[in-house]
Every structure is written in C-alpha cells, then in structure tokens.
C-alpha cells in the first residue's frame with residue numbers, strides 16, 4: 183500500500199503521484215457502492231498491481247479537507263488570482279467576481295498583479311491600495327523580474343494553489359518561471375481558445391518543488407456569481423465585515439436602508455467607492471437572475 187495524491191482523472195483512470203512516480207489506477211468498485219468519486223487533489227491509498235508498468239488500484243480516499251466546485255479539486259489551500267496591470271487592462275468588476283468566488287469557497291487569497299514591467303508604478307498604485315486596504319494580500323510580479331518570481335514561489339511552498347484569472351494575464355508564464363520544468367503552453371491564445379471551446383478541459387494538479395502543487399485553470403472572461411445568496415454577498419467583501427454590526431437591520435442589504443454600517447464605512451473611507459459599486463452591481467445581478 184502506498185499513499186499518494188490524485189493528480190488527474192481521465193477515461194476511468196486515476197493518475198496518482200507517489201513521491202514523484204505516477205501510477206495509472208482503477209478505483210475499487212466499492213467506491214461506487216458508497217457513492218464516493220475520487221477527486222483530483224484527493225490524498226489516496228493505492229495498492230500497486232504492476233510496479234514495472236506503474237499500475238495500481240485506488241483502495242481508499244482519505245478524508246477531504248476542502249472541495250472546490252469549479253474547478254473540481256479537493257484539498258486546495260489558496261487561490262492566486264492573477265490580473266495584468268495592462269495587456270489586458272485590469273477589469274475590476276471581473277477581479278471582484280474572482281474574489282467573491284474564492285471567498286465563497288473559503289480559500290486563502292492572494293491577488294497577483296502581473297506584467298508590472300510594462301507600466302509605471304503610478305498606473306497600478308490605486309488598485310494595490312484599494313485591495314490592500316480591503317484586507318487582501320497583493321503581490322506584484324513580472325516574468326522579467328526574478329525576485330518577484332522567487333517571492334511568488336515562496337508563497338506556493340507546501341500548499342495547493344489554484345491559479346485563476348482572465349486569459350492572457352500570464353498565469354502559465356508565471357508558473358513556467360516558478361518551475362522551468364513545467365513548460366506550460368503560453369501565448370498561443372487561438373489554440374487554447376479552440377481547446378476550451380470544443381473539449382472539456384479537466385482539472386489537473388501539477389507538482390512543483392517540495393510538496394507544492396498548482397492548478398492552472400483556463401482563463402475566464404466572464405464569471406457568474408448568481409449562485410450566491412443575496413443575503414450572503416456582503417460576507418464575501420472582507421472590508422464590509424467590521425461595518426455589518428452597525429447596520430440597524432439584521433437583514434440590511436446596504437442599499438436604501440437607514441442606519442447602514444456599510445454606507446457609514448463608505449462615508450468614512452473604510453469602504454472604497456469602487457468596491458461598494460461592485461457590490462451594488464452584483465446584488466442587482468443576483469436579484470435579476472432570481473426573477474426567471
């Protein structure tokens with residue numbers, strides 16, 4: 183029996199990494215009876231049936247700490263949300279959607295602003311300040327700046343991180359810099375888009391040094407958050423949290439209600455205009471989606 187990490191599942195086979203060796207495994211029928219589907223990211227126990235051919239059987243799925251829905255990966259620790267400071271221009275509304283998704287999955291979050299070699303600091307300072315004061319950790323990177331890559335790599339050590347962000351911001355480029363053995367495809371947008379459209383891309387765990395794992399997700403240009411309950415949305419804005427107890431009504435949506443803590447926080451500069459307007463836009467979207 184060996185313990186390993188399930189790194190991908192394709193066509194009924196599970197690929198399990200045991201100390202860097204990959205075993206192609208079937209799952210025991212017993213999982214079906216118990217309605218358990220092994221998931222990428224699971225810690226599993228396998229028995230090796232053929233050492234030479236690296237084949238085995240998944241005997242047991244160890245208890246999951248967490249389970250992401252999209253991408254479907256177990257035991258993820260943190261989300262690295264990557265945006266470029268330019269090319270493409272940062273889309274704040276989309277960034278807030280990624281944040282809410284990660285918050286709703288209860289992940290630790292790092293915002294990574296990439297391509298800082300392309301513009302002056304003044305260009306992205308406002309964004310950095312806005313998210314830092316909202317309570318987020320923001321890191322600045324450029325594939326041309328080795329120190330920034332080392333800093334990013336440090337944040338990945340001994341964790342499972344999901345890389346998310348729009349297309350073309352440099353997710354694969356950064357991962358290739360962090361670990362040059364990876365050789366992920368970069369910059370071939372047409373090819374990647376074609377794949378995204380016509381085939382389902384399965385989530386896959388990629389090992390980088392010292393028990394660090396990453397999931398590179400395809401880029402998204404739009405994200406729906408309408409599965410979130412309108413009453414819960416404000417919990418996913420961390421800077422709103424200290425304001426909420428000052429709302430007079432427990433069911434305050436922080437819109438037109440009197441004595442609202444969030445609007446007070448907005449006046450006092452504890453909540454930024456832009457984040458508040460993101461909130462309003464999203465709650466409107468959630469409400470509209472409920473009408474049908």
Ligand SMILES: Nc1nc2c(ncn2[C@@H]2O[C@H](COP(=O)(O)OP(=O)(O)OP(=O)(O)O)[C@@H](O)[C@H]2O)c(=O)[nH]1
Pocket residue numbers: 296297298299300323324325326347348349350351352353354355356367368369370371374399400401402
């Ligand atoms: N100047 C500059 N260009 C970068 C940087 N990082 C990535 N790029 C370029 O940006 C383009 C897109 O990079 P990718 O790594 O393919 O972007 P991605 O986020 O993986 O894109 P998808 O796979 O479509 O989601 C490539 O041409 C990279 O060379 C950076 O730090 N600075």
Ligand SMILES: [Zn+2]
Pocket residue numbers: 429430434435436437439441442443444445
């Ligand atoms: Zn309120």
